[in-house]
Amino acid sequence: MHESVARLRGIMAPSPLPAAVPPPWDDIESACGVRLPSDYRDFIDNYGNGRIADLHVLYPVSRRSNGQVRLTSLIDNAQGLIADEVFHEDDEDGNPLVGYPAPGGLLQWGGSTGGDMFFWVTEGADPDGWTVLAHLHGPAIWTRYDGTMTDFLIGLVTGEYRYARSVSNPPVARWTMIGDWTHRYGGPPSASLHGGDDRAGVRLSAGAPLPWDRVSVSGGDQDVFGRTGEVVPLIAADGATVRLGGGGLAPGIAYRLFAWARTDADAEADLLEIECDGAIVARGELSDSPTTRMVETRILVAANAPDAVVRIRVRSSKPAVKLPSFYLTINGTLGD
Structure with missing residues (x-):
């Protein structure tokens, strides 16, 4: 298990529902044409599909209304953001933003009901070195976090991330699982x-x-x-x-x-x-x-x-x- 996921488990327990059933990662990454960060894979394997209060972590697959499984949901979502011209601004350092699969492009891994969006910055050949760029809806800023997705989540649920209260006030360390690879549980009421x-x-x-x-x-x-x-x-x-x-x-x-x-x-x-x-x-x-x-x-x-x-x-x-x-x-x- 990735070190940061083990640390997160000590702060925020997975769902008390039966253990999450992992998705078929080899098929997913083959369909997406990209290797995903190992902490993200371990997070999904441990926590399943769900949310931390108003924050959700995107699941790597989705099922269409006719039951067809879409393995490339992360990549399809990235293409939708490009089509919607989400990346028309510069980041906090004045650098132009681009979407995946452009070199160093942004690939979304999460968001919130308040309009926040969280991305990997896909710089470098090793996905485990990808850092996080967040667009925070409240202060309307793009801000970089020098760490992995799970490091970022730890900062959010502990309140140590400087903008944690912009995403959740007060910070909440509580996971609700709404499904996994084989089940779709009843969502939060x-x-x-x-x-x-x-x-x-x-x-x-x-x-x-x-x-x-x-x-x-x-x-x-x-x-x-x-x-x-x-x-x-x-x-x-x-x-x-x-x-x-x-x-x-x-x-x-x-x-x-x-x-x-x-x-x-x-x-x-x-x-x-x-x-x-x-x-x-x-x-x-x-x-x-x-x-x-x-x-x-x-x-x-x-x-x-x-x-x-x-x-x-x-x-x-x-x-x-x-x-x-x-x-x-x-x-x-x-x-x-």
Whole structure:
């Protein structure tokens, strides 16, 4: 095992699901026409296909909707980035950026839901000497990291990488496996809930929970799926009540909740609150905008415990409030 992967395993354990089934590396590298870094190969063999919170490491193969396996997914992705003119800027040292397979070109190995992208700089004949170039969406910069992909991940999950909090704040050392060469497990639970209407809005009594009329839920209990092939949803919404399950894998599921609402112009003191099992766990603060309110929190639900019951409420000095629109996003991953 590559030294940096062994070090990462001591910081961030692989999934508690059955050990990942490695992909056929000889076939993959033959199809791609390139030898891939050994730490990347060992990482995939140990961790499978998945993510660290909002950061994902690209898997070297993909399955099309008709079941056909595409071994060249990394190379195909590189060609797509060139076609989309992603490399039209210079790096932090003023050097022009080029995509693989140009000499020293960039080959993507990861990214994040926040728009960050992570690349190998394919300089030199030995892939184990490739360093990392990151495009960080928040500060909108290209920045080089003098180390391997796994060294870079260690810096992210420990917070030692200087831009770690731009990618994940706070840094998270928690891996969620969504599949491997032979299995596709249920993905991490997530949900998007909406309410209100920009034209009419919703009038509520102060302190009343927000009612959700459009709900989209995905993902489920990975433990149940791994044993039975059946996805059991962990998030459910019924009117104004949201239920969050802990699943079957210890220690449970950590959920990040972010709620947003648009208020009337005269609602200067109105605030959003997140209530869990009857107790207020987060209260938003007044923002610069007089017509928007936000609140966020993290809730850990233990494995095999009763569902957590969550409601989003609006507090106001007025007896009733009108909210033109509001939404709630929920993203879960294995807890720590």
